Amino acid sequence: MKRTELVENIKRKESFLCVGLDPDIKKIPQHLLREENPLFAFNKAIIDATAPYCVAYKPNLAFYESLGVEGWIALERTVKYLKENHPDQFIIADAKRGDIGNTSMLYARSFFEHLDVDAITVAPYMGEDSVTPFLGYEGKWVILLALTSNKGSHDFQLIEDKNGKRLFEHVITTSQKWATPDEMMYVVGATQGSMFKDIRNVAPQSFLLVPGVGAQGGSLEEVARYGMIPDCGLLVNSSRGIIYASSGEDFAEAAGKEAEKLRDQMSALLKSSHII
Numbered sequence: 156m157k158r159t160e161l162v163e164n165i166k167r168k169e170s171f172l173c174v175g176l177d178p179d180i181k182k183i184p185q186h187l188l189r190e191e192n193p194l195f196a197f198n199k200a201i202i203d204a205t206a207p208y209c210v211a212y213k214p215n216l217a218f219y220e221s222l223g224v225e226g227w228i229a230l231e232r233t234v235k236y237l238k239e240n241h242p243d244q245f246i247i248a249d250a251k252r253g254d255i256g257n258t259s260m261l262y263a264r265s266f267f268e269h270l271d272v273d274a275i276t277v278a279p280y281m282g283e284d285s286v287t288p289f290l291g292y293e294g295k296w297v298i299l300l301a302l303t304s305n306k307g308s309h310d311f312q313l314i315e316d317k318n319g320k321r322l323f324e325h326v327i328t329t330s331q332k333w334a335t336p337d338e339m340m341y342v343v344g345a346t347q348g349s350m351f352k353d354i355r356n357v358a359p360q361s362f363l364l365v366p367g368v369g370a371q372g373g374s375l376e377e378v379a380r381y382g383m384i385p386d387c388g389l390l391v392n393s394s395r396g397i398i399y400a401s402s403g404e405d406f407a408e409a410a411g412k413e414a415e416k417l418r419d420q421m422s423a424l425l426k427s428s429h430i431i
């Protein structure tokens with residue numbers, strides 16, 4: 156999906172919400188365990204209930220790979236279901252890949268040709284030749300980890316060089332030489348609050364994928380205050396806060412309500428920034 160289409164969807168739906176499809180077989184409602192593929196049954200119900208309120212879905216690979224073949228089948232069926240029934244949704248494989256060039260090339264083939272998602276998260280640690288094999292696919296995106304939402308983000312990402320430039324700033328400035336803001340986004344955790352100002356100093360035009368709202372306690376208002384740009388430039392993800400809003404038979408309806416609440420807040424933020 157091209158940036159113009161993503162931005163049109165954000166404006167039309169008054170939402171920059173990304174719903175995280177992180178189904179844990181131990182947490183999904185008991186009655187779904189009778190289904191032939193419980194993970195897919197769960198995702199399908201969540202998608203149908205939340206699609207009016209979001210513009211993107213982000214399945215995290217861990218939740219599928221941990222189940223072996225059955226998990227991969229659930230992931231493939233989920234992506235196919237989205238493409239056939241909700242073709243306006245931007246699909247992100249949160250896989251955090253990145254390896255030596257020829258290996259990254261095969262990861263890229265797997266996610267962009269076989270699974271055919273719109274974007275994949277990539278770890279920048281191995282440098283340019285580990286990232287560039289994911290680039291050059293028409294309409295596909297690399298989402299590079301920059302400043303993550305977890306406590307451990309401080310261990311390496313904030314290390315300063317002798318001029319006071321931090322590692323995450325190096326990641327962003329260097330990677331902008333490899334790709335345009337129409338093919339590369341950055342992961343920045345919602346828990347980083349006012350650090351979004353520093354991110355925007357080095358990435359004024361890039362879209363940011365922002366996990367950490369909901370279960371991790373990040374503030375949507377702060378993210379928008381410091382991170383929003385004229386075409387929005389944000390995809391804010393919530394996974395557990397939406398998909399586990401209820402553990403009962405009403406789980407999909409409850410997920411829809413949570414997504415709608417976030418959409419309403421996002422709509423107000425888009426309006427106050429004169430984006431819509």
Ligand SMILES: O=c1ccn([C@@H]2O[C@H](COP(=O)(O)O)[C@@H](O)[C@H]2O)c(=O)[nH]1
Pocket residue numbers: 175177215249302303304305342343344366367368369370371392393394395396
């Ligand atoms: O910095 C990061 C990068 C990725 N994630 C992933 O996003 C979701 C967040 O889930 P919640 O349930 O809304 O906390 C999950 O898949 C993480 O692995 C992140 O949280 N932070």
